[in-house]
Amino acid sequence: MLNRVEGIVLKTRDYGETNKIITLLSSETGKITAMARGAKKPASRLASVTQPFTHGSFLIQQGNGMGTIQQGEQVESYRHIRENIEATAYASFIVELIDRAVEDRTPQAAIFNLLKNSLHAISEEYDPEAIALFVEWKMLPVTGIYPTLHECANCKATDGEFAFSFQQIGFLCHRCFEIDPYIIRLTPSQVKLIRTFYTVPIDQVGKLTLKKETKMFIKKIVRTIYDEQTGIRLKSRSFLDQLERTPLLFPKKETPDQSPKSED
Numbered sequence: 705m706l707n708r709v710e711g712i713v714l715k716t717r718d719y720g721e722t723n724k725i726i727t728l729l730s731s732e733t734g735k736i737t738a739m740a741r742g743a744k745k746p747a748s749r750l751a752s753v754t755q756p757f758t759h760g761s762f763l764i765q766q767g768n769g770m771g772t773i774q775q776g777e778q779v780e781s782y783r784h785i786r787e788n789i790e791a792t793a794y795a796s797f798i799v800e801l802i803d804r805a806v807e808d809r810t811p812q813a814a815i816f817n818l819l820k821n822s823l824h825a826i827s828e829e830y831d832p833e834a835i836a837l838f839v840e841w842k843m844l845p846v847t848g849i850y851p852t853l854h855e856c857a858n859c860k861a862t863d864g865e866f867a868f869s870f871q872q873i874g875f876l877c878h879r880c881f882e883i884d885p886y887i888i889r890l891t892p893s894q895v896k897l898i899r900t901f902y903t904v905p906i907d908q909v910g911k912l913t914l915k916k917e918t919k920m921f922i923k924k925i926v927r928t929i930y931d932e933q934t935g936i937r938l939k940s941r942s943f944l945d946q947l948e949r950t951p952l953l954f955p956k957k958e959t960p961d962q963s964p965k966s967e968d
């Protein structure tokens with residue numbers, strides 16, 4: 705049986721001298737693996753379309769076991785992601801997170817769109833660190849975590865001051881601060897930003913300019929949730945952390961005094 709599948713390459717591994725095994729995320733069939741025979745040879749017509757992050761349309765011969773890619777056509781190559789080390793690092797983090805969180809062969813139209821929109825935004829030179837943060841917050845429900853961010857997790861109030869509670873996995877209002885001794889107090893703009901990361905689709909946000917400290921703060925919260933609740937540890941994360949500590953390799957475009965447009 706021949707199937708046409710639109711998908712994005714999450715990862716590839718070598719198989720034998722000349723073949724590759726490709727993991728794709730498609731909106732119709734979910735996460736699938738398929739053999740790309742000869743794709744390791746540079747002259748192969750499958751060589752470029754089976755590279756990580758490629759969005760393509762694939763013709764797959766499906767037998768009993770793993771399918772075989774017969775043809776592939778590039779829909780979008782995301783060239784900037786491959787050419788810029790910072791973009792590559794964050795895109796690698798995103799595809800690894802999605803690969804780890806998504807089960808095989810369950811249709812995942814929403815996650816496919818999240819992946820497509822995030823890679824598109826990075827290739828359009830949006831801040832890849834902010835885009836990765838969007839993906840981290842939005843993937844929490846896929847791992848079974850549903851943080852309470854629209855109201856107080858304890859008394860359901862929607863007004864007042866808020867703090868983040870890892871114990872409640874969500875916001876607590878000032879009336880309930882005492883139920884968790886380890887709350888992290890939030891400013892109104894941090895509350896708004898976390899809700900935006902969690903609920904607003906990437907393609908509807910526009911260019912966010914966020915201070916480094918703001919991103920680090922929000923990242924610390926979401927990473928703590930992953931560490932404590934999901935057991936997902938990503939290889940690409942240590943590479944990212946290393947790059948972020950090495951400013952010469954990883955120059956930052958923003959200046960420390962730049963005032964954030966979307967934080968107030």
Ligand SMILES: [Zn+2]
Binds near residue numbers: 857858859880
């Ligand atoms: Zn409350």
